[in-house]
Amino acid sequence: MRSTSPAPPHDAYPPHAETGGAAARRYHARYGSVLPAIDPAAGSAAPKRHPGTPLLPLPFPPVLPSPPGDRGPAAAMERLGALLALLNGVTRVDWTGAGVTVGRPVPSGGGAYPGEVYVATADGLCHYLPSAHALELLSPVDHRAEVARALDGPPHDPPESALLITTRLDANLARYGPFGHRLQALDTGVLTGQALTLLESANAAPTAHALFADEELGHLLGLDSATERVHTVVTARTPGAIDPDVPLLRRRTARSGFEPVPLPSATLLAVLEEAARPIPLDHAAPADCALYVVAHRVTGLEPGCHRRDARTGELVRVAGGITPRGLFPPNGPGELAGFEAACAVLVTGDYESGYPGHGDRWYRMLNLRAGVIGQRIGLAAARAGLGAGLRCDVDTPAADAVLDTHPDRTTLLAVLLGQERGNGTPTCHLLGEPGPP
Ligand SMILES: Cc1cc2nc3c(=O)[nH]c(=O)nc-3n(C[C@H](O)[C@H](O)[C@H](O)COP(=O)(O)O)c2cc1C
CATH class of the missing domain: 3.40.109.10 (NADH Oxidase)
Incomplete structure (x- = not known):
């Protein structure tokens, strides 16, 4: 008798075969745009291992900067x-x-x-x-x-x-x-x-x-x-000497929260400029990941939502009546962190713009782009001596309600910025002390 394996469920994600964006749309409506129900007690699955394969130890800690020129x-x-x-x-x-x-x-x-x-x-x-x-x-x-x-x-x-x-x-x-x-x-x-x-x-x-x-x-x-x-x-190409700048070693999430002090707008603009640099990708995006700032305590910037003009780099006010706190569900950790932060940067994108050209794959391509930008914001914040925290626990409809663009533009990721409270979490750096900014 021929055995038949059960058909994959109709809403399986990632989809088993390309559906031209239908599976990604379905997934996003049901799970991707809805606040995650987080179980903090649940563990993470074990990292990947390949038992039985030869193991090549790498020198630890690595010598930094790594030796230049030597081709051996x-x-x-x-x-x-x-x-x-x-x-x-x-x-x-x-x-x-x-x-x-x-x-x-x-x-x-x-x-x-x-x-x-x-x-x-x-x-x-x-x-x-x-x-x-x-x-x-x-x-x-x-x-x-x-x-x-x-x-x-x-x-x-x-x-x-x-x-x-x-x-x-x-x-x-x-x-x-x-x-x-x-x-x-x-x-x-x-x-x-x-x-x-x-x-x-x-x-x-x-x-x-x-x-x-x-x-x-x-x-x-x-x-x-x-x-x-x-x-x-x-x-x-084969990398030359690896010489991380100090912020790269110092980057981490601002676990101790933020001091309620203002952030100079020039510092914020420098972080945004770094985040908005072109990304060396193998494809052009049908629409850019626009950056918005929901300001609370930024010198020279009224509280409310501002869009970064990609051409001039300036912030253009698009809505009042919102501070970072209002981006998160009430009574949760996001609300408290949002209350303390000087501002939130919203990385936004448009799913519908990419499904016609890339199908379901566009869903992960757009989130991948947002991840690259989030990494750059974290690093630029460390470079500016700021604390930062990437957040996915945003109330997406509340955040999207203050964007000024067409209804398909949505929030992909939020990054809270501010001065980290006190000296931050005690840390021991294993690759050498990064020193002051
Ligand atoms: C895509 C993404 C989403 C995140 N969302 C949240 C969040 O919603 N709340 C939170 O407290 N931390 C969030 N984080 C931060 C992680 O919890 C943090 O990076 C992790 O615990 C490792 O700590 P580190 O950043 O200090 O190295 C997020 C990080 C990433 C990359």
Whole structure:
């Protein structure tokens, strides 16, 4: 007798086959735009391991700046180790209300870290293990040409290195329910942003690819598409010396809250300028991710909602009667954090603009873009000596009600900014003390 596996549920997400945006629309209406029901007691799924594969330890802590010029294999390993540690490694120990926790250079919704990083170089294909700061060698063969062939827009010259950023589909579902899938796209966007920042600073001319043959890359990495999928491929030249600037090491969420003091508008404008820099992507966006500021205590800026004019960089007032507190549901942690913050930056986008060209994939492409921008805001805030906190627990209809544009523009991510209270959470930096800003 022929066995029949049960048909996937009608609203399964991510969809098993392209539906031209119908599955993404359905998912967003039911889960993606609705406040997540967060279970703080639920844990995160375990990170990916490949038992039985050869383990290549990377030097820890990496020497920073990594050795320039030297083309030998030891120096190449040192540079790769520095890149991966600063991308997704364990870089600090925090003392928080929840006890002692380890911290990473990138933020992640609920600290679930659904993203995994694989790297293809001339020496083979590896998976990065953050906790051990080691590489699992999946194949000693050079797979870079195969990676490039799977891309819709392969780089002109064959890439010297490629980072493949995946998400584990179950990583954060226990805590966030199906909303976790949207969070995964934001999270892998944050990782992509960090990869671009690091590779740009190492003169490696990176490009982030969101358009590729999913099955081919999944097959190359040995992934089961029901549990893990590739979200981005970052192609680049071989990175030069990795020399993180101080803010990159200091970035973290402002856990202790914010001092109720004003933020100079010039500082805010500098953060926004950094966030709005063009992103080196393999596709043009049908509509930009516009940035809005909901101001509370910003010198020279009236409380209310302001849109950043992409052409002039100026803030144009679009609505009054709203402060960051009003972006969050009453009586929750978001409301308190919003009350204390000097302002909230809203990263917005338009889902409908991209479904005709990209289908369901556009949903994750747009959230990926928002994640890149969120990562840049966090880093620019650290550079300006500010505290920042990325938030997904926004009341989306309340936030969207104060945007001045057509009804399809919606809030993808909020970032609270202000001066972190006191000295912030006590921290031990594992890659060296970053020092004052
Ligand atoms: C996409 C995204 C959404 C987030 N949403 C929230 C949120 O709603 N509330 C919150 O307290 N923190 C939120 N965070 C911050 C994480 O909780 C934080 O990054 C994580 O605990 C790691 O801590 P760190 O940023 O200090 O390294 C979010 C982070 C990301 C990347």
